[in-house]
Amino acid sequence: MKRLQENRIDQISKYLQASKLDPELLPEILDHLACEAEESLWDGKSFEQIYQDMVKTADAQTLLNLSVDHQNLLAMEKSLNDIVFENRNKSYGAYDLRKGYGQTVQRAVVMGVAFFLLLVMFPQLYAKLIPDPKPNDIAYIVEASPVDIVMEEPPAPPPAKEELETVQKTVKSLTPEVLPDDKVEIEELPPVIEDLSNAQPSTETVDGVENIETIAPPVANVPAAKAEAAGIEPKKEETFTFVEQSPQYAGGNEAMAAFLRKNLKYPRPASQAGIQGKVFVQFTVGSDGKIENAAAVKGIGFGCDEEAVRVVKMMKDWMPGKQAGVPVRVRFTLPIAFQLD
Amino acid sequence: MENNTTSNEYVRGTLKTIVLNLLAEHDRMYGYEITQEVKDRTGGAIALTFGALYPVLHKLEQEGLLLTESVEVDGRLRKYYSLTHRGNETARTKTNDLERFIEAVRLLLAPKNLATE
Numbered sequence: 259m260k261r262l263q264e265n266r267i268d269q270i271s272k273y274l275q276a277s278k279l280d281p282e283l284l285p286e287i288l289d290h291l292a293c294e295a296e297e298s299l300w301d302g303k304s305f306e307q308i309y310q311d312m313v314k315t316a317d318a319q320t321l322l323n324l325s326v327d328h329q330n331l332l333a334m335e336k337s338l339n340d341i342v343f344e345n346r347n348k349s350y351g352a353y354d355l356r357k358g359y360g361q362t363v364q365r366a367v368v369m370g371v372a373f374f375l376l377l378v379m380f381p382q383l384y385a386k387l388i389p390d391p392k393p394n395d396i397a398y399i400v401e402a403s404p405v406d407i408v409m410e411e412p413p414a415p416p417p418a419k420e421e422l423e424t425v426q427k428t429v430k431s432l433t434p435e436v437l438p439d440d441k442v443e444i445e446e447l448p449p450v451i452e453d454l455s456n457a458q459p460s461t462e463t464v465d466g467v468e469n470i471e472t473i474a475p476p477v478a479n480v481p482a483a484k485a486e487a488a489g490i491e492p493k494k495e496e497t498f499t500f501v502e503q504s505p506q507y508a509g510g511n512e513a514m515a516a517f518l519r520k521n522l523k524y525p526r527p528a529s530q531a532g533i534q535g536k537v538f539v540q541f542t543v544g545s546d547g548k549i550e551n552a553a554a555v556k557g558i559g560f561g562c563d564e565e566a567v568r569v570v571k572m573m574k575d576w577m578p579g580k581q582a583g584v585p586v587r588v589r590f591t592l593p594i595a596f597q598l599d
Numbered sequence: 600m601e602n603n604t605t606s607n608e609y610v611r612g613t614l615k616t617i618v619l620n621l622l623a624e625h626d627r628m629y630g631y632e633i634t635q636e637v638k639d640r641t642g643g644a645i646a647l648t649f650g651a652l653y654p655v656l657h658k659l660e661q662e663g664l665l666l667t668e669s670v671e672v673d674g675r676l677r678k679y680y681s682l683t684h685r686g687n688e689t690a691r692t693k694t695n696d697l698e699r700f701i702e703a704v705r706l707l708l709a710p711k712n713l714a715t716e
Contacts, residue, residue: 285675286630289672289676290630
């Protein structure tokens, strides 16, 4: 195959450029025409003749049509942005921003959705990540608890006895300090006032005539009045809370504890429910040493209260409390401990 | 020349199929090679002008049926065309369609010829 000389190719190229062929199409058309020309050269035609034929077939109109076709094809690919920015400064930046807008929005949506999902899922993720430490915490607590249980059981019985003793002690120590003042004032003052008016009549039966002389005796009678007052008080059956000598179970605390131990039965409902604790039974020890008005003041239920009251009522031999040597009614509160062994 | 013009009228509708079919037979071809192939195989009955061929090639390329590669040959840039995977499928269906159409046209033309005779 004969090859076209450089200057011939240049000539064709110049012709195509002069015909305003689209620069993008030029290399391809040039190659095509050159191939045709070479083929013709092979057939023995002169270049001049070939060039004439070429200009005839590839006339300006044909080349223009090619260019227009190509432009139309490109126009279909062109976006709105290309049309808007045609003949404008594309390097300014707005063109790039507009061109990448679709991608930017897509990326933003993906990131936004991902962030939102992460936010919504965060509690679940957190719950999935955190539970590991929890079992360890519980394990430590379990180790510590049995020690507490051992501690609780043994010390429970002693407090019951101690409290019984403390009650008695406090009663004894308090009586001389506080009670005499109250009682002396309340019970002895009225007699003193009455002595001025009523004492005279009461003593009048004996000393009725000696009114004038009795002005001095009433002063002397005051102690006598006291004795009478003390005698009258038990008759009124006034109930004391604190007395000089508190009532006591015949035989002492040891005997009472033994009695309770012997007669107290643990109520079945309480033992089944595992109920423990103290029942405070309040009762009155009469001046004759009998138990009256026994009632549970504070209890633990499950039949323990009733049982405690029942046993307390069973007790008979109490030594009554004494005030100024005279047996009196005393209200007494006895804590009874129910303890499961 | 007369022959060419008449054939050009029919070629316009079938050119796309012809090009696809030729490219399906070859790995890659350039524009002039296609015109020569058509010319040789039809004995010159169908002559493709570059004015008709290149717009079709460019259109097929834009539709994603053809791939192009430029190779420098003898100091000139030569643009080779080859079929994409989708182009292969399209070539097959289009060729089948054209064959069926030609059969139909033949059926249409045959009775007329018989009647006139």
